Amino acid sequence: MPAQPMPGYFFSPQHIILVGASERAHSLGERILSALLGSAYQGKITPVNLRHKTVAGLQAHSALSKISEPADLVLAVIPPAGYDALFRACRKQGLHHVIAVQDWETRSDDEWRAAAAAVKKHHGADLNISICNSAGIQLPAQGLNAGALPDFPAGHTALLTGADAVSSEISLMLRQMQQGVSRHISLQYALTPTSSADWLNRFGHNRHTRVAVVHYNPLENPRKLFSAIRSFTRHTPLILYCTNAVDEEERAILEALAEHADFQPVFCNSSLEAALHAALSDLKPATRAAILSDTPSGWLDAPAHACRIQLRRPSEHTIPRHGYIGSHPSPALFRSLAAQELQHSETEALLAVIAPKAEDDERAAAHILKRLAQQSDTPLLISSRQAEGLLHFRRPEQALQALYFRNTTAARHQRLQQSAAPKSGRLKNIQPAAVDKARDAQDWQALADALGLPEYRANPAYPAARLVFRRHPHYGAVLAAYSQGRSIAVLPPFTTLDQSRLAEFLDAGRLKTALNRLLHGLNFLVKTERLNQDILFHLDSNGLSSDFKPAAARSAPRQPAAAKHLQNAAEFIRSRNAAAAGFLLNTGEAVGLIGKNGADGLPQAETVLAPYPEGYPQEIALRGGGSVHVRPFEPEDAEAKQNFIRNLSPEARYTRFLTRTNELPPPTLARFSRLDYSCEGAFIAENAEGRIVAVSRFSRLSRDECEFGITLDESVRGSGLAAEMMHLIIELAAAQGYQSMSAEILKSNTAMLKLAEKTGFTLIAGTQDKDLCQAKLGLSATPEGRKHKFQQ
Structure with missing residues (x-):
């Protein structure tokens, strides 16, 4: 299969027009121009400046119409008030690609509105517009830096973020690992019409990229985004970094989407760093790890258990004792004990913990163990303040997390190689008229019977587990299951794979038939758009039961739920003034979600997974x-x-x-x-x-x-x-x-x-x-x- 072609205007531009180029100190136009001129970029740069005929020694033009040569990309660093005229000129001159870079945290709500209006007016088939934060774009291997951040080192990680701070944060993580960036773009998620899904589709397959990090955009159409992620992960691993507030249900939904689209979701920066270690290194899956430490480390048992890692603590006479090798081991002794453990038949991985000490001593121990790790087929993970490299960690918990993510990825890939079992031939033929009649009469037992659901029982006492089927304001219909402090979600259209996953989660293999019928009934509600209420399922000693919550009982909290989701998304603006936050909640997709007609005006969110084509068989x-x-x-x-x-x-x-x-x-x-x-x-x-x-x-x-x-x-x-x-x-x-x-x-x-x-x-x-x-x-x-x- 041929690889997807790369868009030349971004990945290998030969001629960039910089609108707003300036020599004025500390202005955005000066910072971006200086970054371009200071990089190893070999292409042509043409400044556009209304007042000066030359900028930084380059011939400048007062308008796009004065430039006779064709250009791959227009890079705009002008105030938003000028966007309408700029976009109009681009269309007139046949310039098809514009990336507007701006420090949006310093812009007023009027400027946000001006930008949104210009984008809505001009973005289309003949003019593609991307709105970026001041971090802009970087292609380190090509020497291209069109942003306000320092040059990223060239490497194998693609970054797609929604905030300057996140781009900077990830770059520092990679530097600590002695890694770099293959490509980078920081979009202003609240404004850009070219979404992260669009950019993922453009990234395509690139031999220099070993992993991509996508900063999750909760404003984006989820079906389009996760479809793009699924296509991307067929050739390149992807980490989805979620910095917005995520409740238990949404976390379960994102983990369910990971099963469909084969990505790794992470919910904090320490988890992101561990996931990057796992993805960029050649770390092998390991569920059992030996530990050697020059400080007592019994406290690591709890985080190891949370990461589903079984720690083995070597113990011989005096040293090591339960993995503790004494407070002042020489580097040679540390290496000797580590070499023994790496040869042990039960060692799948070895974690060496070097406690903080005199810098030279700590560096010597870390260096000698690093050389040993290069000679060993068994993974040797080193925890030290002097950590530099893919299998070196600043904290031992991070090393355990890296193993966890590597194991999680391997297990997910194994599950993705499983095919769904055939459907049961005993599924109920659901009659829409019977469903409507029971629902309209609020005859819940009749409704359960019509849908083939478990018998109706209202509010059973002390259930061991519960399942909630509802329409999420962002992800559409979802079935979430909760038991013993754990949760999972499955997404329609439901399959026999979902039935097996629920049965395993509930530890109730005997319920497979009941779960099969339950999912069949819920698929009917989603397909025929009859989901207008929450349905609860409870598991107790008597088996599964159904309970229904009419729409009238839950209409009041619907708007706060949608509003809360958007307020979480407002973190991506990170504005210094309240006006920009108000802009987010009253502009674009936010207006469509919250609506101005109260709860009844909320649109029905589509399912995040695409349904089967209609009108068949x-x-x-x-x-x-x-x-x-x-x-x-x-x-x-x-x-x-x-x-x-x-x-x-x-x-x-x-x-x-x-x-x-x-x-x-x-x-x-x-x-x-x-x-x-x-x-x-x-x-x-x-x-x-x-x-x-x-x-x-x-x-x-x-x-x-x-x-x-x-x-x-x-x-x-x-x-x-x-x-x-x-x-x-x-x-x-x-x-x-x-x-x-x-x-x-x-x-x-x-x-x-x-x-x-x-x-x-x-x-x-x-x-x-x-x-x-x-x-x-x-x-x-x-x-x-x-x-x-x-x-x-």
């Missing part, structure tokens, strides 16, 4: 007689799809997957089965026996292009089904915003080549493999309203 008549039922692929279809592939002829499998295989490897099957219907899709056709006879799918290549694949059973070839399956994915891909669809097709696969050509694809010879053809279709030109052979 449908029946398609086949040429020559017979029909099939077509519907979107769901995770529970994994086993059926595997059987479908096994039953194909060897030649059919080769033409589809371009490799000799009898079935999909389990990790590939799991990845193909966990679809994000925001940016990919698949359809299956089933015959009268319910067996899959055709699959069509497309997946993301870049933010503008997707690739497709179609596979048919021998029994339906020549029936016209392939064309119908093709048009289904074309229409869905176009609806998702893709500009083109492509595929590599074997030249020997004449049937697929004919289908592609008949559908409108352009065919060209493959450039890297003479046996392949490249098929490509522009989706913007695809006909709308095509008539399918659907039978209602």
Whole structure:
């Protein structure tokens, strides 16, 4: 699969126009220009200044219209009052990319409003605008610094933040680890129309980036953001840094999203530092660690337990005793004992704790252990004030946290390789009329029966666990479970994987059938938009029960809940005046969330995970007689799809997957089965026996292009089904915003080549493999309203 192309205007600009360049000391225009001129940037810089013909020895122009040469990027450091005129001039001159850098903490609410109005007026297909904080952008490897912060050292971490202070904080962490930055941008989240999701899509795959840190933006559309994160983490690990206030429910939701999108959420700066250690190092997973320390360390048992690490404390006669090797061990003795432990069969990792002491002594011990760590296959983690490096930590708790994050990542990857079990054939066929009747009459037992939920019992005493199903003001429908001080969340559309996760969390394997029915009923409420109340489920000695909280009982607190969420988000402004905070709560997406009509005016938040396409199943008549039922692929279809592939002829499998295989490897099957219907899709056709006879799918290549694949059973070839399956994915891909669809097709696969050509694809010879053809279709030109052979 080809890598996503990098936008040249940001990643390798050859000509930058700096609007607002200045020589005036300490002005933003002077600071940004000095940063650019002081960096190793080799491209051309053209200043725009109304009063001076030269700035810093460079020829300056009074207006964009005076510049004859084309430019990759317009960098604006002017006051917001000038944005409207600037954006208008950019559009007139055919300059398509603007990054506006400003110290927003010093700007008044009128200037915020002026910026918001100009952005809303001019941002679009012909002019892309990003609004940045004064930290701006940096590409250290290219020597580009267009911001007010000092040059970051070049390295392997991409940073996308929403505050200058966060950019500076992370840079200092990386310096302490002797690491650097591959690319950096600090967006003003409350103003920028080009969101962090948009920038993640632009980042794409880059061989210099080993991990990305994204400062979480609670103002951003969550479906779009987490879809972009999921696409990004297929090639690069990502840490989501949450600095806004997060309650127990939201934390559980973010951890549930991590299971879908494969990222590591962290909620404080010490956790971020530990997560960076884990992601950038070659640290191996380890649940058991030995400890050697020149200070008593029994207190570490509690943080180790919290990190799910089992500490082993070596003990021999006098030294070491329970991991304590005495207060003044020589560096040579420390190394000798550490070398012994690294060879121990039960040592998965070794934590060496060096207590604060005379600087030279502490540095000598840290240095000799660092050299030992380089020679050992078993991880040696060193805690010392002299810590410098990826496996050196300033506090021992941080080393334990790094192990925890490494273990968490490994466990998550293992879970992501699991496919959902097939759905039970005994699920209730829910009748909408029965649901509406019971709900309108507030007959809660009848409503539970109609939805297939556990029996209704109001306020049971002393439940061992409870589940809450409600519509979160930001993430949409969510089911959160609470038990013994722990919590998890699952998100619709619910699958059998969610059922298994809940059963494991509740330690109630006997409840799998009841949980399966429960999730089936909740999926119905979400799909048909009938969720207008909280539903509580309690687990006690009598099993699960349901309780309902009518909408009238909870309408009053709805607005404070939404307002609280936005007030938390206001931290990203970090303004010195109250006016800017008021701006956030009365502008843009905030207005849409809070509304001006009270609680009843709040919009219904969409589910954070995209639902399956609507209007299915449908029946398609086949040429020559017979029909099939077509519907979107769901995770529970994994086993059926595997059987479908096994039953194909060897030649059919080769033409589809371009490799000799009898079935999909389990990790590939799991990845193909966990679809994000925001940016990919698949359809299956089933015959009268319910067996899959055709699959069509497309997946993301870049933010503008997707690739497709179609596979048919021998029994339906020549029936016209392939064309119908093709048009289904074309229409869905176009609806998702893709500009083109492509595929590599074997030249020997004449049937697929004919289908592609008949559908409108352009065919060209493959450039890297003479046996392949490249098929490509522009989706913007695809006909709308095509008539399918659907039978209602």
